Amino acid sequence: MTEQIAVSLGDRSYSVHVGRGLLGHAASLLAPFARRTVYVVTDRNVAAVHLKRLTSVLHDGGIEVRSAILDPGEGAKSFQGLERLTDLLLESGLERDSLIVAFGGGVIGDLAGFAAGVLKRGIAYAQIPTTLLAQVDSSVGGKTAINTRHGKNLVGLFHQPKIVIADTELLATLPRRELIAGYAEIAKYGALGDPDFFAWLESQEATLSAGEPAALVRAVAHSCRVKAGIVSHDEREAGDRALLNLGHTFGHALEAATLFSDRLLHGEAVAIGMALAFRLSALLGLSPAAATERLERHLRAMSLPVRISDIPGPRPDSDTLLFHMLHDKKSRDGHAVFVLVRGIGQAFVTEDVSIEAVRAVLAG
Ligand code: NAD
Ligand code: GLY
Numbered sequence: 001m002t003e004q005i006a007v008s009l010g011d012r013s014y015s016v017h018v019g020r021g022l023l024g025h026a027a028s029l030l031a032p033f034a035r036r037t038v039y040v041v042t043d044r045n046v047a048a049v050h051l052k053r054l055t056s057v058l059h060d061g062g063i064e065v066r067s068a069i070l071d072p073g074e075g076a077k078s079f080q081g082l083e084r085l086t087d088l089l090l091e092s093g094l095e096r097d098s099l100i101v102a103f104g105g106g107v108i109g110d111l112a113g114f115a116a117g118v119l120k121r122g123i124a125y126a127q128i129p130t131t132l133l134a135q136v137d138s139s140v141g142g143k144t145a146i147n148t149r150h151g152k153n154l155v156g157l158f159h160q161p162k163i164v165i166a167d168t169e170l171l172a173t174l175p176r177r178e179l180i181a182g183y184a185e186i187a188k189y190g191a192l193g194d195p196d197f198f199a200w201l202e203s204q205e206a207t208l209s210a211g212e213p214a215a216l217v218r219a220v221a222h223s224c225r226v227k228a229g230i231v232s233h234d235e236r237e238a239g240d241r242a243l244l245n246l247g248h249t250f251g252h253a254l255e256a257a258t259l260f261s262d263r264l265l266h267g268e269a270v271a272i273g274m275a276l277a278f279r280l281s282a283l284l285g286l287s288p289a290a291a292t293e294r295l296e297r298h299l300r301a302m303s304l305p306v307r308i309s310d311i312p313g314p315r316p317d318s319d320t321l322l323f324h325m326l327h328d329k330k331s332r333d334g335h336a337v338f339v340l341v342r343g344i345g346q347a348f349v350t351e352d353v354s355i356e357a358v359r360a361v362l363a364g
Pocket of ligand 1 (some may be wrong): 074131206
């Protein structure tokens with residue numbers, strides 16, 4: 001029950017391996033890229049449950065581990081976090097041809113990938129993602145970044161990993177809320193361009209909610225296949241890669257308005273953002289109302305929020321949300337960029353949306 005997906009980028013091509021129990025094969029999978037010692041970057045939560053196993057698997061395969069264990073949380077994706085990590089890695093003997101292994105969620109993947117991109121002018125790294133979001137999204141495609149006081153992911157670079165190893169068994173220790181939030185990104189792949197996948201996801205609500213292993217592997221692998229296909233022909237987001245931002249213009253505004261707090265996880269914001277993008281598309285006469293209903297029903301069945309009113313605490317006001325949308329790093333010349341739809345699986349990118357229509361959707 002292992003799937004292998006190719007990201008085809010010439011001499012920067014790599015494979016994404018998805019399956020149960022792949023951590024047990026980490027030594028042979030990493031061996032082509034590793035010297036005697038690898039440098040594992042992880043956070044305390046992941047280290048507590050999975051680092052011992054990774055270390056012993058690699059040791060048994062003749063690879064020694066030096067590990068940098070960071071505080072969990074978005075705060076690690078900062079200039080201070082980067083300085084701390086690069087100091088730790090350099091102090092522990094990292095060399096130009098060493099391999100860094102990002103072992104964690106999207107925070108660790110983005111930070112360790114960025115550190116790999118700038119240390120010694122660029123060294124190799126591997127991704128072993130441990131959250132569902134990281135397995136289906138952030139570990140694939142080579143976007144790395146840290147945050148600045150001006151916003152999220154504003155300092156970063158494209159630096160592709162040598163390999164991605166997504167072991168779905170690692171998700172067993174993930175808090176349920178994180179697992180469900182990550183599922184929003186899986187639904188996104190169906191909603192943006194793959195109606196058959198969306199229909200399959202609808203048919204698997206019970207198995208996926210229960211974390212049934214075979215369904216999970218299939219959903220993760222198919223998501224990686226969709227992302228790999230898009231990244232392979234648009235690495236730098238000159239075109240289709242922007243479709244991956246379905247739900248993100250609204251979603252980022254909601255995250256910013258709730259101060260990136262645990263009132264709203266990223267995946268939860270994307271779920272509400274997708275529902276709003278479908279509602280906006282319907283309001284503009286581009287997509288049938290039935291498509292919105294279908295999307296919202298499925299997200300709700302997967303225990304995801306779909307309305308702004310589903311966010312606990314005070315409702316973010318529309319002016320604040322509009323401000324964040326117009327100042328999003330993806331906005332162009334003061335125009336917010338939206339991914340809209342013509343139905344399930346038919347997304348497209350546009351800047352041509354009236355503020356009045358956006359206001360109407362935000363008020364709904
Ligand atoms: P995260 O990395 O903060 O992980 C969420 C929480 O789960 C953390 O507390 C972590 O310690 C814990 N955790 C991770 N794996 C675990 C496991 N197996 N068992 C128990 N606990 C575990 O959050 P995330 O949602 O994975 O990633 C969010 C980040 O990803 C954001 O910074 C976002 O900007 C970034 N991101 C990047 C891309 C990209 O393309 N590079 C795409 C989407 C999101
Ligand atoms: N998560 C969006 C992208 O990788 O382009």
